[in-house]
Amino acid sequence: MHIMQLVGFGLSATILATVLRSYAPQFAMLVALLAGILLFTSVIQNISVVLDMLRGLSSSAHIDSGFFSTVLKIIGIAYIVEFAGQVARDAGEGALASKIELAGKISIVILAIPIVNDVVQSLMHLLPQ
Amino acid sequence: MSPEMRAVFQIFGVGFVVALMNTILRHADKEEFAQWTTLAGVVAVLVVVVGYVDHLYQEITRVFLNTQ
Numbered sequence: 001m002h003i004m005q006l007v008g009f010g011l012s013a014t015i016l017a018t019v020l021r022s023y024a025p026q027f028a029m030l031v032a033l034l035a036g037i038l039l040f041t042s043v044i045q046n047i048s049v050v051l052d053m054l055r056g057l058s059s060s061a062h063i064d065s066g067f068f069s070t071v072l073k074i075i076g077i078a079y080i081v082e083f084a085g086q087v088a089r090d091a092g093e094g095a096l097a098s099k100i101e102l103a104g105k106i107s108i109v110i111l112a113i114p115i116v117n118d119v120v121q122s123l124m125h126l127l128p129q
Numbered sequence: 130m131s132p133e134m135r136a137v138f139q140i141f142g143v144g145f146v147v148a149l150m151n152t153i154l155r156h157a158d159k160e161e162f163a164q165w166t167t168l169a170g171v172v173a174v175l176v177v178v179v180g181y182v183d184h185l186y187q188e189i190t191r192v193f194l195n196t197q
Contacts, residue, residue: 009134016141024151024167027144030174034140034181038133041185048192069194076193 010039029091040083067115074108136181140174 013035020028051072058068081104088097130138147170154163 005131009131009137012134013137016137020141020144020148023148024144024170026167026171027140027147027174030171030178031137031140031144034178035137037178037181037185038136041181041188042133044185044188044192051192072193076189080189 006039006042010035032090033087036083036087040079067118070111070115074111077104077108077111080104136177140177143170143174146170 013031017028017032017035020031055068059065081101085097085100085104088094088100147167150166151163154160154166
């Protein structure tokens with residue numbers, strides 16, 4: 001999608017949401033949520049091009065593909081959690097937003113554990129026994 | 130009018146109609162009907178939005194995990 005289309009779409013959705021806010025606040029939030037989802041979906045397709053290039057680089061540098069897929073998962077989690085947290089914060093639920101972000105952080109840490117283990121193991125090999 | 134834009138305008142339309150119904154029903158002092166129409170409108174819109182969320186989730190899993 002062309003950038004002007006994206007910007008125009010986002011602005012018109014914002015206008016619709018503000019018009020609705022005084023009449024039916026629930027629907028204003030739903031309009032904003034739907035616009036966010038649609039923008040996110042159209043952007044995600046462009047990201048796959050970048051990821052393919054990164055995957056090519058990592059395979060040519062003989063990096064273990066397990067690490068790279070973990071990094072991709074972490075990026076995916078970060079995207080979703082940030083999106084959901086912002087939507088919750090827009091709806092006025094600050095506490096809920098921070099809980100969503102907490103859940104995202106914990107799942108990222110869990111994903112990062114094997115990588116940390118590998119780093120520590122390789123460090124231990126370097127140290128003289 | 131791109132399909133995304135049409136979806137956003139449809140949701141705006143539903144919200145506006147429900148808001149109008151509320152004021153009309155409130156003047157005809159049928160308060161509980163107004164609340165029921167609002168609930169029905171929100172549920173209908175949620176069904177549509179959840180469909181888009183599911184599509185977004187599949188996109189993300191396809192792009193980030195390329196498991197499809």
